[in-house]
Amino acid sequence: MSTVARDPFLRRWAPELTGAAVIICGFLLIELLVRTAILNPYVVPRPSDVLLAFERIVVEEQILSRFLVTAAEAGTAAVLVALIGIPLGTLLQGVPLLRKATETWIAGMAAAPIVLIYPLFLVIFGRSPWTIIAIAVLAGLPPVAMLTLEGLSAVRPALVDTGRSFRLSRWQMFWKIMFPAALPSIFSGLRIGLIFALINVVGVEFLINFGGLGPLINELAERYDMPGTYAAICFVVFVSIIVFVVMERLEKWLRPVR
Template structure:
């Protein structure tokens, strides 16, 4: 406790330094861009990017694009979580299936599955279904792997306590295995979200259809570089929202145990 107080006396709180560093970075960027040290055409100053937001809102339909991308990524992650946790549980439950297929799922995690989008495009058509499907494909492997890892890592002593109380397999899962594995499972869901967002925006960008991905592609093609940076800032905002929501859900789940 004493050392913590000493540290806090020596250094400002991390959050102050963090926003100070961010402000310094933005100021340096603004100065470098204005002074011509970096090309203002390729990397416009932050003030110009900020000014482009009005155009993004009024002319480019930013709110609709944002909601669309957010909705697609969330739908993909939700669907992916249901399927992924079920498959992860099965791979944990059946040791043989786990031995046989876990390596395959791991290989899938690093396989460029997003390249399958032309197939999905022909099957589902050029619409949101293709984009959501690609999001699901992207988020499944980490959710499956982390669910299995979490369930495998439950301490034997906890399971033995459950057995001592004569719990049924379902109650053993609900009261012991799942809560104990929850942090790891949620870690998987978070990585899954990351992959879902990447796939959703990536496919939107590649097929020039849908929300923020399409918008950034259009702006890039028209060399509206400042507005394009603005679009990228909003993509970051989508990610922040996802992290915030999953963090809240995680806290709620852990506190309700």
């Protein structure tokens, strides 16, 4: 520990290096358990084989073009989640009766397995991207709406009174004070909502065997290509992490100091 404390490079990168070391150790442990047959190699592939399978799923299975299909669905869902969720949260904040009537079950929806409703959307939209997008939007909406509502409700009264003392119109009050003050909370909602949407896009793709990455995982699993299946799953996890980090950076860039 004392070396870490002294060396400025180690001090700066210690959390990242520790995180990477934990993942590498985890992989090595699984590799060891599979190689010694403590873990069944027919169920859990060797991490080294999963790593090698990446090249195959990129070249043979066109994972990148499949990723673009999934990204287009997730992107459409993300835009809809923001376009519906933020106004919905604003509406709930502005109409107390509506808030009291719906807040609990909207919050409850965030914890519900929305994906189970897919047969209904299959009937409505057929086996199309819209079934996937509809479920993703439904899953992403609660956190965005609830955190928008929470952010707007938590705006400090002194800021609102300042706006009133400057005789702002309702429109000015919203855009110049309420919205920017609630932005950190809205961003948290968007970050969680978009991750929920992405999870559901891939999940529904998998269930209805339609779209980009979901059907690929399905096909690889049906072919019993375990290293390929796990490589595809790792790819999805990796994409989710990238989305989360990008959202976090975007928020910091938009709001340099809070």
